């Protein structure tokens with residue numbers, strides 16, 4: 001019902017823009033169907049989190065995932081481990097699983113959304129026979145027991161500045177404990193990018209995308225030095 005009310009409000013406010021969004025949503029829906037998953041959801045109520053700044057579930061557009069997949073492959077970074085921080089219903093995990101990661105993890109704070117991700121990943125494994133291991137953890141990234149080093153990390157506007165600062169501090173501490181390992185980080189709709197830049201002032205950084213912006217960071221222990 002909330003979604004229907006949202007759509008009606010958008011149509012009344014700006015019919016032209018609403019028509020463009022409709023085309024976009026139909027495309028997203030068809031791509032979901034082609035892959036065999038159902039990630040098409042738009043939540044309005046944010047999940048509960050200790051720091052109170054979590055964002056509700058909304059999947060990133062496939063167009064952005066296609067660009068990021070090409071970028072990942074061009075970096076030469078080993079495509080072994082992938083972590084989606086705030087994985088929603090699992091669209092990025094499902095899409096990037098075609099790249100052949102050995103291990104993928106989605107961390108999702110909202111149990112209901114995490115269950116949807118598990119179902120989608122189950123579908124992917126059955127339909128596409130993916131060899132790598134894919135796990136969905138129902139957890140807050142700040143307390144989740146996960147080693148992020150050596151991974152490709154993906155975030156799509158999951159939370160506000162307070163959690164972003166704490167997440168960056170956690171990542172920095174892990175990288176300092178494992179100076180032989182780095183990470184690549186992709187941040188879609190990077191509203192809290194300053195918190196990341198403050199924690200990693202020497203990181204290699206790229207800004208990409210137009211309206212659907214994303215940023216890329218190459219991080220290691222040294223990039224966290226002042």
Ligand SMILES: C[S@@+](CC[C@H](N)C(=O)[O-])C[C@H]1O[C@@H](n2cnc3c(N)ncnc32)[C@H](O)[C@@H]1O
Pocket residue numbers: 047049053054055056057058059060084085086087088089090091092107108109110113139140141142155156157158159163
């Ligand atoms: C905007 S959605 C992005 C979904 C997916 N990553 C994508 O790109 O399609 C952000 C998700 O982050 C989750 N989230 C928010 N705060 C979190 C936290 N502290 N730990 C883990 N997940 C969190 C939300 O429940 C939501 O499903």
